[in-house]
Amino acid sequence: MLFPAFTDAARLRRELRETFSLATPLMLGQLSAMLMPFIDTVLAGHLGASTLAAVAVGSQIWSFAMMFLIGTMLALPPTVAQLDGAGRRASIGAVFRQALWLALALGLFAAFAVRQSEPLLRAIGVDATVLPQALEFLRAISFGAPALAIYFALRGMSEGIRRPRPTLYFGLFGVSLLLPLAWALMYGRLGMPALGARGSGIATAIVLWLQALAFLLYVVTRRHYRDLQLFAHFEWPVLAQISVLLRLGLPMGASILMEGGLFVATALLIGSLGATAMAGHQIALNVASLTFMLPLGLAMATTIRVGNAVGRNDYSGVRYAGFVSIALTLGSQVVSALLMWLLRMPIAHLYSDDVQVIALASQLLLLAAIFQFSDGIQVVANGALRGLKDTRVPMLLTLLAYWIIGMPLGYLLGFHYGYGPRGLWVGLIAGLGMAAILLFTRFYRLAMNNSWRTLAPAPHSSTQT
Structure with missing residues (x-):
């Protein structure tokens, strides 16, 4: 039996309603956030395969920085959710202030690392016609790293207290700014110089800072956050408190880096096969990333729902929150897989006019449709485990x-057996499939045996069974 039997129909309906209420703004917010690289990809695609490949390669390196920042800052939502569930909202402000210091430090480190990426790109053999533009993109976008980290600290705090709508508001805000700004800077419109890939990086960095500042202003002025006293007084960094966040966040960051790194490494290897291969891969990956925002939004909601249940010491609440979200994810992924299968050619035409690029992208979209189910299950199961503050074992499982499974298989098929991009994508399918099995099994055992208390002891002792 895949899921435990839920005999309380009223509670099941309530869980579905509350999960939808929390997840819908997060899913829409994630989709709006993914429209930013979508905009960059489409605009670059119509400047030619070389510019598209440069933005694609640069985006993969930038993705490493984003995954590191986002993954580490994911320590905040379950921490805040457990405090909120336990009725300890007065403690949230102190945690948040330390999270801001952590975000600033991580953002500066990420910006420096992104700017030092030329040796890596040369070592993996990125095409010489693509490399200069990719480096210009990375140097420009690196200035947005601190803003991105601060933005996710604000998001984590807000989502942890079950206020997910700002994620949607500021996601849409970013998209509405990026489209005209990137168009002007990349194409040389509205009196701007035509900067190509560099213009894309500049536009994204500017928008990231505007999003962070707008979110900060929102939090300061809205009544929903006043009782938290987030900015009641100034605090210098407290290493003991920051280390608690790091002990929770670094394994999360490592897990996300290992998952995202599989995709990034695949993209960089495909980049060594030429601009056409990279462009076709980028189209298929961009579409898969858009559909991934639905289960990712559900995973974020699951972290909060599970974290709240842990704070209440609610055993059955942990099970309901986790398994209902996994079931919902299976439904959403059926729709995503069908759309990729049925509309693969029109989707590829949307991104490019190059016949060879379109042909490859449509083939890769079929493979992307296959891994929709495993990709959805693994991300939501991981979200449920984050709500339990179970981070180290999932890191090893990923x-x-x-x-150990996905990347070696993909490399073997892609290069040794000559299947190229298609072989590397089979490796993605294998890696995601194994992750789905392992992470779901981990959550199932912890939830059904109530053994999660040894991982994340609740702040009070009342227990519901």
Whole structure:
């Protein structure tokens, strides 16, 4: 039996309603956030395969920085959710202030690392016609790294207290700004110089800072956050408190890096096969990333719902929150897979006019349709485990799935057996499939045996069974 039997129909309906209420703004917010690289990709595609490949390669390196920042800052939502569930909202402000210091430090480190990426790009053999533009893109976008980290600290705090709508508001805000700004800077419109890939990086960095500042202003002025006293007084960094966040966040960051790194490494390897291969891969990956925002939004909601249940010491609440979200994810992924299968050619035409690029992209979209189910299950199961503050074992499980199974198989098929991009995508399918099995099994055992209390002891002692 895949899921435990839920005999309380009223509670099941309530869980579905509350999960939908929390997840819908998060899903829409994630979709709006993904429209930013979508905009960059489409605009670059119509400047030629070389510019598209440069933005694609640069975006993969930038993705490493984003995954590191986002993954580490994911320590905040379950921490805040457990405090909120336990009725300890007065403690949230102190945690948040330390999270801001952590975000600033991580953002500056990420910006420096992104700017030092030329040796890596040369080592993996990125095409010489693509490399200069990719480096210009990375140097420009790196200035947005601190803003991105601060933005996710604000998001984590807001989502942890079950206020997910700002994620949607500021996601749409970013998209509405990026489209005209990137168009002007990339194409040389509205009196701007035509900067191509560099213009894309500049536009994104500017928008990231505007999003962070707007979110900060929102939090300061809205009444929903006043009782938290987020900015009641100034605090210097407290290493003991920051280390608690790091002990929780670094394994999360490592897990996300290992998953995302599988995709990034695949893209960089495909980049060595030429601009056409990279462009076709980028189209298929961009579409898969858009559909991934639906289960990712559900995963974020699951973290909060599970974290709240942990704070209440609610055993059955943990099970309902986790398994209902996984079931919902299976439904959403059926729709995504069908759309990729049936509309693969029109989707590819939307991105490019190059016949060879369209042909490859449509083939890869078929493979992307296959891994929709495993990709959805693994991300939501991981979200449920984050709500339990179970981070170290999932990190090891993702290492096994992605880098001991997925990447070696993809490399073998892609280069040794000559299947190229298609072989590397089979490796993605294998890695995601194994991760889905392992992470779901981990959550199932913890939830059904009530053994999660040894991982994340609740702040009070009342227990519901």
